Amino acid sequence: MTDNGPTNEDHGVAAFVQDNADYYETEFAKIQGKTGFTWSWNTMAAICGPLWGAARGAWGFFWTFLVLELFALVQIGRGLWGELGADQLARYERLLENIAKREAQAAELTAAGDAAGAEAKLKIANNLRGAADKALEAAEAAGSTAATILLTGVVLLLAIKLVEGLYANYAYEAQYLRWRSGQKAQAGLRRSGIWFGLIGILAIWPLTLIRFTVAKPEEFVASLTGGLLGEKLSITEFPVGKEYFTIFAKKGDAGFDWLANNFGDVFDGVTASIRWVLDGLEILLIQTPWPVVMFVTVVMALRLAGPRVAIFTAASMAYLAFMGLWELAMITVALIGAGAFLCVIIGIPLGIWFGKSKRAYAFAEPVLDFMQTMPAFVYLIPIIAFFGTGKPPGVLATLIFAMPPVIRLTALGMRGVPESTKEAAIAFGCSKRQLLFNVELPLALPSIMTGINQTILMALSMVVIASLIGAEGLGALILEALQYAAKGQGLLGGLAILFCAMVIDRIAQGAYRRNSGSGH
Amino acid sequence: MSDDVITLEGVWKIFGSNADAAMAAIRERGLSKADVLKEFSCVVGIADVSFSVKRGEIFCVMGLSGSGKSTMVRHLNRLIEPTAGKINVMGNDMLNLSDNDLRDMRANNIGMVFQHMALLPHRTVRDNVGFPLQVRGEPKSRRWEVSQKCLERVNLTGYEDRFPSELSGGMQQRVGLARALASDPDVLLMDEPFSALDPLIRRQLQDQFMALSAELNKTTVFITHDLDEAIRIGNRIAIMKDGRIVQIGTPEEIVTQPADDYVRDFVDGISKLKLVFAHSIMVPIGEYQPTRPVNFDDSPRAHHGTDLDQLIDIATSTENVIIITGDDGADIGVVDRATLLKGIQGGKA
Numbered sequence: 001m002t003d004n005g006p007t008n009e010d011h012g013v014a015a016f017v018q019d020n021a022d023y024y025e026t027e028f029a030k031i032q033g034k035t036g037f038t039w040s041w042n043t044m045a046a047i048c049g050p051l052w053g054a055a056r057g058a059w060g061f062f063w064t065f066l067v068l069e070l071f072a073l074v075q076i077g078r079g080l081w082g083e084l085g086a087d088q089l090a091r092y093e094r095l096l097e098n099i100a101k102r103e104a105q106a107a108e109l110t111a112a113g114d115a116a117g118a119e120a121k122l123k124i125a126n127n128l129r130g131a132a133d134k135a136l137e138a139a140e141a142a143g144s145t146a147a148t149i150l151l152t153g154v155v156l157l158l159a160i161k162l163v164e165g166l167y168a169n170y171a172y173e174a175q176y177l178r179w180r181s182g183q184k185a186q187a188g189l190r191r192s193g194i195w196f197g198l199i200g201i202l203a204i205w206p207l208t209l210i211r212f213t214v215a216k217p218e219e220f221v222a223s224l225t226g227g228l229l230g231e232k233l234s235i236t237e238f239p240v241g242k243e244y245f246t247i248f249a250k251k252g253d254a255g256f257d258w259l260a261n262n263f264g265d266v267f268d269g270v271t272a273s274i275r276w277v278l279d280g281l282e283i284l285l286i287q288t289p290w291p292v293v294m295f296v297t298v299v300m301a302l303r304l305a306g307p308r309v310a311i312f313t314a315a316s317m318a319y320l321a322f323m324g325l326w327e328l329a330m331i332t333v334a335l336i337g338a339g340a341f342l343c344v345i346i347g348i349p350l351g352i353w354f355g356k357s358k359r360a361y362a363f364a365e366p367v368l369d370f371m372q373t374m375p376a377f378v379y380l381i382p383i384i385a386f387f388g389t390g391k392p393p394g395v396l397a398t399l400i401f402a403m404p405p406v407i408r409l410t411a412l413g414m415r416g417v418p419e420s421t422k423e424a425a426i427a428f429g430c431s432k433r434q435l436l437f438n439v440e441l442p443l444a445l446p447s448i449m450t451g452i453n454q455t456i457l458m459a460l461s462m463v464v465i466a467s468l469i470g471a472e473g474l475g476a477l478i479l480e481a482l483q484y485a486a487k488g489q490g491l492l493g494g495l496a497i498l499f500c501a502m503v504i505d506r507i508a509q510g511a512y513r514r515n516s517g518s519g520h
Numbered sequence: 521m522s523d524d525v526i527t528l529e530g531v532w533k534i535f536g537s538n539a540d541a542a543m544a545a546i547r548e549r550g551l552s553k554a555d556v557l558k559e560f561s562c563v564v565g566i567a568d569v570s571f572s573v574k575r576g577e578i579f580c581v582m583g584l585s586g587s588g589k590s591t592m593v594r595h596l597n598r599l600i601e602p603t604a605g606k607i608n609v610m611g612n613d614m615l616n617l618s619d620n621d622l623r624d625m626r627a628n629n630i631g632m633v634f635q636h637m638a639l640l641p642h643r644t645v646r647d648n649v650g651f652p653l654q655v656r657g658e659p660k661s662r663r664w665e666v667s668q669k670c671l672e673r674v675n676l677t678g679y680e681d682r683f684p685s686e687l688s689g690g691m692q693q694r695v696g697l698a699r700a701l702a703s704d705p706d707v708l709l710m711d712e713p714f715s716a717l718d719p720l721i722r723r724q725l726q727d728q729f730m731a732l733s734a735e736l737n738k739t740t741v742f743i744t745h746d747l748d749e750a751i752r753i754g755n756r757i758a759i760m761k762d763g764r765i766v767q768i769g770t771p772e773e774i775v776t777q778p779a780d781d782y783v784r785d786f787v788d789g790i791s792k793l794k795l796v797f798a799h800s801i802m803v804p805i806g807e808y809q810p811t812r813p814v815n816f817d818d819s820p821r822a823h824h825g826t827d828l829d830q831l832i833d834i835a836t837s838t839e840n841v842i843i844i845t846g847d848d849g850a851d852i853g854v855v856d857r858a859t860l861l862k863g864i865q866g867g868k869a
Contacts, residue, residue: 424638427597428652428703429627438654442642 016176018188027169028176039166046165053171054197057186061171062197065164070205072157077213079150085139086215092139095132099125211235256385267386274392277341281334290326301503305510312506316499325474325496332473333500335391335466336459339398343455347403348448351410352436355444361411368404376401376465384469394471398462405454413447414440449512456508460501474500524608525707525739526573526596531605533591533763536562543603553762565591567763569605578733578740580754582747582786588763589743590635593709596741597630598622610706627656631700631738635712637692639684645671645695646680652703670698673732690721697729701736708733708740715745726752747786751775751795759783771795793864798831799824801863802844802853810841816851819843824852828864835860 013028014021027040045052045061049069053062078084106121179185186193207221214220218232225233233239260267285293294317302310320329354361379400387393417440425439441448467475474497481490534542534556542560545551553564566588573579583589594600595607598614607614610629617625631652639648647654649670650663658666671677674694684692693713700708713729714722730753733740744750750757751771758768759782767779775795778784802824819840822831824847834842835857842860844853855863 418638420634420636420638421640423599424632424634425640425651425655427599427626427630427632427634427709428699429623429625429655431623431655434655438651439640442640445642 012180013176016179016187017172024169024172028173031169031173040169041165042168042172043165045168046161049161049164050201051194051197052164052168054200055189055194056172056175057190057193058168058171058175061164061168062200065160066201066204068160069157070208072153072160073205074209074212075149075153075156077153077209079146079148079153080213082146082149082213083143083215084146084149085142088135088139088142090215092132092135095128095135099128099132102128207235256382260385263386270396271387271392274338274342274395278334278338278391278395281337281341282331285330285334285337286327290321293330294321297503301507301510305507305513309506309510313503316503319499320496323492323496325477325493328472328474328477329496329500332463332475332497333504335394335471335473336398336456336463339395339402339459339462340452340456342395342399343403343406343459344452346399347406347451347455348410351407351448351451352414352441354407355411355414364407368407371400372404376462377468380465380469389470391471393469394466397466397469398459401462402455402458405458406448406451409447409451409454410444413444413451416447417443449508453505453508453512456504457501460497460504463497523574524572525575525577525610526579526741527606527608528572528595529570529606529608531569531592531595531607532567532603533565533588533595533600534562534603535565536560538562539603564763565600566595566760569760569763569765571758571765571768573739573741575739576737577755578742578753580742580744580750580757581760582744582750582757583760584745587760589745589760590711591763592760593711593741593743596707596709597626597632627652628703629705630707630709631703631705632709633693633696633700633711633713635715637684637689637696639692639695639699641684644681644683645676645687648684648695649698649702651699656703666702667698670701671695673701674698674728688721689717690725693717693725694728697725697732701732706739708738710740710742712743712745714749722749729753747790751790759786772797772800776800793829793832794827796828796863797824798822798826798842798844798855799853801828801859802855803859804853805843805851808854811856814841816843821845821851822855823847828860831855831860832864 013025017024027042030038030040042052048055050062050066053059053065083089102121102125106118106125109115109118109121175185179187210220211217217235221233221235222229222231294314297317298310298314301313317326320326350364354364376397380397383393383396387396421443422435422439425435430438463471463473463475464478465475467473467479474493477493478490478497480486481493532543532546534546536542538560539562542551542556542562542564545560546556546564551559553567556562556564569588569592571579581589581592591600595602596609596614598607598617602615609625612621612625614622614625640651643651646664646667649667650658650660653663653666668677668680671680674697676691676694676698679687679691679695684695687695693716696713700710710729714725717725726749742750742753744753751774754771756768756770757774759766759774759779761782767774767783769777772795774783775787775790775792778787819842820834820838821843822834822845824844826834826844831842835855841854841856843851844855846852
């Protein structure tokens with residue numbers, strides 16, 4: 001057919017398929033000779049289905065058709081021996097039981113002379129009887145569809161076989177090309193593949209078929225084992241209760257208690273240092289008269305980020321002031337300010353370290369992932385155990401969540417410094433310290449600034465969660481609104497947090513842009 | 521040999537975690553590069569490199585990519601540590617320097633220019649040039665004064681307050697050169713400084729560099745992958761292949777007596793007119809057998825250092841043969857048409 005490519009080297013295909021070479025050579029040539037679809041029928045694949053794929057090492061084929069054939073087989077099974085109305089029948093029986101119970105109660109009540117009560121019970125029983133009739137009807141209707149389902153299943157299976165036969169050579173040719181280019185692809189037939197395919201089919205098909213076709217699969221499986229393993233074998237639920245979980249949870253409790261008892265001083269020290277930062281910021285933001293804070297903030301916005309941000313800042317602060325949220329907002333800003341400050345103080349040195357040492361970063365990476373993805377509530381629990389409630393633990397929770405970005409982006413920035421630039425600096429006699437401060441940090445600065453910005457915003461998103469463990473501020477306002485379904489309060493509080501975030505973000509970004517933009 | 525500023529003796533560099541074992545095996549069994557890769561999965565960067573560079577000399581190292589020339593030059597200021605061998609720069613055994621002494625050497629004695637400029641993007645041109653002095657701890661006023669002078673040298677006055685990104689590639693490389701000159705080093709290492717530039721700018725910079733180098737009399741190791749460049753610039757040329765030096769010689773020696781086929785391949789495309797001189801093609805005056813009567817007195821005379829290009833000019837203005845004179849003015853040889861044409865063709869009569 002096509003003789004313009006290396007794909008038609010005879011020994012190529014023969015070496016790949018190993019047996020039945022002539023057949024596959026013709027078929028592959030047919031496929032390669034046409035751009036669109038071409039009829040290429042593989043009887044073996046159609047008959048054996050997934051097992052053909054397993055033998056030939058076409059595992060995509062194996063898994064796809066394993067599932068498809070199973071689906072068709074389930075339909076056939078349901079049509080042949082499935083008790084189709086079983087659910088509804090069971091419901092009918094339950095309802096009958098219920099009715100009998102109500103009637104019995106009614107009889108008791110009549111005997112006790114409570115006619116009204118008895119009538120109520122009988123009414124319920126009547127209603128139930130209606131439902132029971134419907135269930136029975138549905139069960140019978142379901143039973144009569146058995147033939148249709150069986151037919152559907154058979155047609156489906158035949159269709160799948162047809163697709164298998166037509167698709168097999170295409171899949172196999174693609175595998176052949178992979179094999180040629182040295183990628184991992186099996187050549188020829190392999191006995192181990194057949195065995196694995198058989199085991200796979202045996203592990204998947206029987207239990208699944210039983211589950212979806214037999215009315216009471218658990219008893220059925222138990223009867224298959226001859227009742228050796230008990231009356232019922234749980235096949236949809238793993239047969240373990242909470243016994244292991246309880247043991248480990250208790251161990252965890254004990255561990256935390258031990259830590260809290262033995263390292264109390266350490267935890268107190270951490271709390272004290274966080275409180276120290278927090279107090280400083282609160283004096284600055286809350287105890288300073290509000291006109292001063294507002295004036296300084298607006299001027300700062302104007303100088304650092306330009307008139308538009310300054311107007312936005314003034315408007316946001318007016319909103320906070322007129323809604324009576326000024327003090328709460330300042331508490332919140334102090335809280336996240338302390339969080340962000342600590343994040344930066346701790347995060348940048350860590351980031352520098354991780355940027356320089358690949359090994360350290362490899363260790364840190366999963367921890368950082370953990371810090372970012374672990375739901376906040378999970379680490380709120382040990383934080384309360386170790387640090388109690390209030391603002392410092394709130395800041396600590398913020399730290400855990402908000403520190404990864406600044407670490408990651410600092411490390412990224414450090415690694416992004418071109419080797420050639422570092423080499424040049426070393427060639428001019430830079431010491432490690434000079435290299436860090438004159439070359440690496442300045443070049444990593446854009447990335448570090450992005451990290452700080454991210455950290456501030458993530459800290460803001462933690463205020464509501466931090467309020468759960470007693471950190472006051474706008475978060476607490478929203479938490480309260482949540483508890484009492486106070487929609488208006490929630491909305492106003494949410495807007496206040498949004499404005500705080502936007503003001504901080506715009507000022508920080510504006511400041512950074514001015515810095516990096518100067519001179520260019 | 522106090523005249524030698526740089527000396528390398530049997531320097532080896534083997535990359536890989538098993539470098540020392542590989543080195544020992546090479547010493548004992550003489551493994552080839554491919555064997556080392558197969559047996560120790562180590563790559564031989566440079567192999568047994570020895571040469572010396574005299575004061576004020578421009579020593580070009582020419583080789584294709586992967587020949588180890590950039591690796592080699594980084595050994596001279598120990599940006600790369602050799603696996604074996606001796607490196608001596610300005611009388612200092614580079615391998616036994618303490619970290620502090622090494623930094624001092626780099627900051628004071630060895631300047632380097634890089635292929636990709638490697639300027640600091642956040643600093644102005646002035647501060648980039650002053651960087652080596654800042655590393656040395658010089659005050660700002662001194663730094664600015666020196667960088668001003670260096671920028672003048674490379675004709676970049678007026679650009680002091682620009683940032684590197686505002687400059688063209690050629691200008692950036694001149695900043696790189698000014699930076700290397702700022703610490704007034706004795707040794708200049710140039711790692712393919714002009715390779716990334718377009719041909720016209722490259723030629724300009726080559727001329728500028730040669731003028732500067734003649735003026736400042738720095739000892740220079742100049743790396744290039746361009747034989748034309750090496751011949752234009754170098755007093756001597758080393759040709760590297762697979763980490764080894766295949767031949768060291770003056771441009772004329774390289775062109776006229778290539779050591780092997782590899783060098784010959786390179787040299788083939790090179791115009792010999794400015795590289796081959798009268799003394800290497802002339803027929804000694806005693807051996808000359810004229811094909812027709814010649815009047816030596818009317819013949820033009822040329823110094824034995826005249827190159828072929830000039831000889832052609834002389835030959836076109838006379839019917840006579842050309843008499844070649846020695847340094848003392850005495851007639852020592854003869855070049856006639858046939859000899860000249862042969863010389864142009866093959867470089868050698």
